[in-house]
Amino acid sequence: MEIRPLHTEQDYETALGIVSKLVDADPEPGTPEGDELEILSILVERYEAEHFPLPSPDPIEAIKFRMEQQGLSVPDMQPYIGNANRVYEVLAGKRALSLAMIRRLHAGLQIPAEVLIGTA
Template sequence: MEIRPLHNEEDYRAALAKVSVLVDLDPEQGTPEGDELEVLGVLVERYEQERFPLERPDPIEAIRFRMEQGGLSVTDMKPYIGPANRVYEVLSGARPLSLAMIRRLHEGLHIPAEVLIGVA
């Protein structure tokens, strides 16, 4: 097992190919192949995080996505945001989310609080 850091796209692609082979083998943890898969997985994940960082979604887009995902209407959002006019204000960006709204959206719809707060 020769494992080294992933410095470029070529290293990354070679590691992905090896990971694919190992995944197909479905090795047991603690075996040489299992250890190699685990270490390569960590290296690939680190490379991807550094080269292809994911931006956090906009809080309003996250709410809209959850509404679409769950088939929720403005009426369904009243327990989390308030009266319909307030829901429309929030969704249009005219009104910021309050701490209470963030808590209710997080607890009720499981939208990550970090996304709702807009923390990077």
């Protein structure tokens, strides 16, 4: 097993092929193959984070996504944002999130604060 950093697209593609084969083989953790899979997965993840970064979600889209995930309606959002009119204004992008709203949304719905602030 010769493992080295992934510097090029070819290195990345080669590592992906090996990872795919190892995943199909489903090696036990702690075995040489299991260790190789774990290390290559870390290298692939690092390469992807550096070369294919994902843009941060829009704060309002993150709120809407969480509402959809949890089946929440406008009345359900009132403890986090305020009265129904304010919820509609925020969801329409007509009102910015306040620091208090961000704190409540983060604590109550586990939406990352960095996403709600828009700095992730």
